[in-house]
Amino acid sequence: MTNTPRPRASATSSPRSRARGAAPLHIAVVGGGMAGVVCARTLVQAGHRVTLFEKSRGFGGRMATRRTEFGGFDHGAQYFTVRDKRFETALRSNATSVVRPWSASTVRVLDEFGHVLASAPPPTEPHFVASPGMSALVKLWAQPLAQPELHGGLLARTLLETRVTRIERDALHPAQWQLRAEDGQGGQQVLGGFDRVVLALPHPQAHDLLLASGLAPELRQSLTPVHVAPCWTLMVAYPQAMQPGLPHLGPQWNAARSTHHRISWLARESSKPGREPIERWTVQASPAWSTKHLEDDAERVKAKLLKGFAEITGIRATPTHAVAHRWRFAQTQTPLGKSHLFDKSLGIGACGDWCLGHRVEDAFVSGLEMALAIA
Secondary structure, eight states: OOSOOOOOSOSSOOGGGSOTTOOOOEEEEEOOBHHHHHHHHHHHHTTOEEEEEOSSSSSBTTSOOEEETTEEEOOSOOOBOOOSHHHHHHHHHHOTTTEEEOOOOEEEEOSTTOOEEEEOOOOSSOOEEESSOTHHHHHHHHHHHHOGGGTTOOSEEEEOSEEEEEEEEOSSOTTSEEEEEEETTSOEEEEEEESEEEEOSOHHHHHHHHHHHTOOHHHHHHTTTOEEEEEEEEEEEEGGGOBTTBOOSSOSOSEEEEOOSSEEEEEEGGGSTTOOSSEEEEEEEOHHHHHHTTTSOHHHHHHHHHHHHHHHHOOOSOOSEEEEEEEEEEEEEEOOSSSOEEETTTTEEEOSGGGTOSSHHHHHHHHHHHHHHHO
16 A cells, blocks of 8 residues: 555445435434444445534544643544455455554563463564554544545535434424434534434444334344453653653564553553654553443543553653543444344345454444345
């Protein structure tokens, strides 16, 4: 992915992919992470009209980047790999401006003292990141949805800071759906005229929205076996390391998978391409520890993870910046086992990385195949 071809409208489909003579649909996509954006983008390029709802201020979901005065932190997904040819095509077609290879020296640590259990084997596949942060890839692919007037007037609309609270039959057109939603200021609104509804949400949120709406009991039942573990993430910065002759603090490696009882992953953010040079680390707790301490106070979690971080890396200096963030739904332990769910009789579907696993590519494939099932 070194050459930058002229961006195309879509890497997965074109307006001609819709059956000849078939009427375009109006589709609501709830969720602006990777799966939701890919689904919405594919549907728009197939000639359908899409309204995308996202409860946050921006796109990305767990492909998130936390901006601070010391630089960014990829406090969700850390990197991604490429195995599916469709994902590779999408990246080569219109993402080379933000995607960079990350050659992290990765080790495994044995214990709380950071003794190396074994060096990780040479990677069998390249690791990539988006630059200047992981959220940049989703934001890039969301541009035609957020600013359709700049991309040929596509039939797209995006509502940020809008949380969908109920799905119900349209009051004027009972064959269609309407969505009740709250905006960022607590205002209520009802948007209708939807032929299909896609829930690109964590599976418990999709389940609860359908339950609150009194809809799709079979689809809700299909979600029962899925299990996604939480994750506490610590972000620390050491601007004092920016001194002549002191390139960085702590270990020589830039990333590690850890067997420490609290911590499963550490990454030096400044080692990633296109990042600010200030010494910064993202530390992710293990699924088991995160589950046990899910409801703990964030300051208490921060103190415990700082202690574990010091034990592993030997960095005992007090960080200038230290913040803990809780992801309630982070790493899929038991996936659905197929790329999406779709109740054709209702016209309601669900997708997300939890369908196939927890990788970035899983979210891409899920959103793509959800759209193809509709288009």
